[in-house]
Amino acid sequence: xxxxxxxxxxxxxxxxxxxxxxxxxxxxxxxxxxxxxxxxxxxxxxxxxxxxxxxxxxxxxxxxxxxxxxxxxxxxxxxxxxxxxxxxxxxxxxxxxxxxxxxxxxxx
Numbered sequence: 025x026x027x028x029x030x031x032x033x034x035x036x037x038x039x040x041x042x043x044x045x046x047x048x049x050x051x052x053x054x055x056x057x058x059x060x061x062x063x064x065x066x067x068x069x070x071x072x073x074x075x076x077x078x079x080x081x082x083x084x085x086x087x088x089x090x091x092x093x094x095x096x097x098x099x100x101x102x103x104x105x106x107x108x109x110x111x112x113x114x115x116x117x118x119x120x121x122x123x124x125x126x127x128x129x130x131x132x
Contacts, residue, residue, distance in 0.1 A: 035065045089119045 025031075031040045042050045051058050089097060097119065101112040 033069075035069055038065070086119060 026040075026044065031037050038050055051061055089100075092100065097116065098112070101107055101115050104111075
């Protein structure tokens with residue numbers, strides 16, 4: 025908070041401080057340096073929240089499916105359009121072993 029004005033989100037806070045206190049620069053002096061900082065902040069602002077949301081969604085999804093009985097789970101997957109036994113088996117395997125762990129293993 026500055027003069028009753030609330031500033032949030034790290035990239036915006038940094039820009040605000042850079043403009044409010046130009047005598048103490050946060051950004052590099054060169055165009056290349058500034059571009060590098062902007063690339064990193066864009067990466068942080070876009071990719072990390074997406075990864076977190078994806079992981080959180082998968083966790084919620086696994087909790088939902090784990091609460092279902094095996095019969096209801098089978099009924100759920102069998103009623104999917106184009107359901108085939110291999111996909112159903114893979115879905116059941118993902119749920120039993122944990123969706124998050126399987127996704128993380130695929131990404132490594």
